[in-house]
Amino acid sequence: MDQRKSMGDRMNKAPAKIIGWNDQEQKFHLTRSSSNEKTGPIPVSTSPQSTCPDSCPLKGAGCYVIGPIKWHWDKVSRGVRGSAWGCFLDEIRSLPRGQLWRHNQAGDLPGDNEEILPQFLADLVNANQGRKGFTYTHKPVLDSQSGPIEENRKAIASANAQGFTINLSANGLNHADKLASLGIGPVTTLLPYEDKRNTTTPRGRKVVVCPAQTREGTTCSTCGLCQRADRSVIIGFLPHGAQKEKALAIARAN
Ligand code: SF4
DSSP states (O other), X not given: OOHHHHHHHHHHSSSOOOTTSTTSOOOBEEESSOOOTTTOSSOEEEOOGGGSOTTOTTTXXXXXXXXXXXXXXXXXXXXXXXXXXXXXXXXXXXXXXXXXXXXXXXXOSSSSTTOOOHHHHHHHHHHTTTSEEEEEEOSOOSTTSOSOHHHHHHHHHHHHHTTOEEEEEESSHHHHHHHHTTOSSOEEEEOSSOSOOOEEOTTOOEEEEOGGXXXXXXXXXXXXXXXXXTOOSEEEEOOOSTXXXXXXXXXXXX
């Protein structure tokens, strides 16, 4: 029996339960048209906090998910808002062809903590066929980290090769060089300064500040750079908001 099909069938039945994933029901949410100023009016999804890896230095210390999105995230994480995985995939399949959408305004790739569940990611990649999904991950992929490193790399590389773009999130410019050298996906990074200038990494890779932070009126809906899996340029994010000082400290240390 096809393992993915059996998982999807299982999750479409009540009570929807993702076996082996904390052994708890997990919910996922799709907002059809985001009111987020940065993304603009594109579909955005939210995954539960169980997906966030402990290896992310922003977890509980500088995470940009605050305010109304945090309240929404808490509800999704408690399972009081959102859909079971199979229904969530149906929502992705129902998006218009060619639609740009962001997976995870909060949360990480499917799988508990440091793990990516390859079958679940493959389901998402398939549901995205013909659409322009993109996301970011802090799941561990470097040999210096702990966790299922090889498996995570394979799952990410496969998704990027099949049209679902996964950006590797770096914590600073040195980290960005290490992630870029893996060659499994495009890279974004926290920047260790606040002024709006482009820069290069220590190994000479070009870093462009996210246009939504430098150009009035630009949003993901009009930019789409993060969806381009074949780009060579690294996208830099300026620390901002209430957690700015913590994010700056992390970027300077990495
Ligand atoms: S670079 Fe473009 S797509 Fe990426 S976060 Fe910034 S505005 Fe959105």
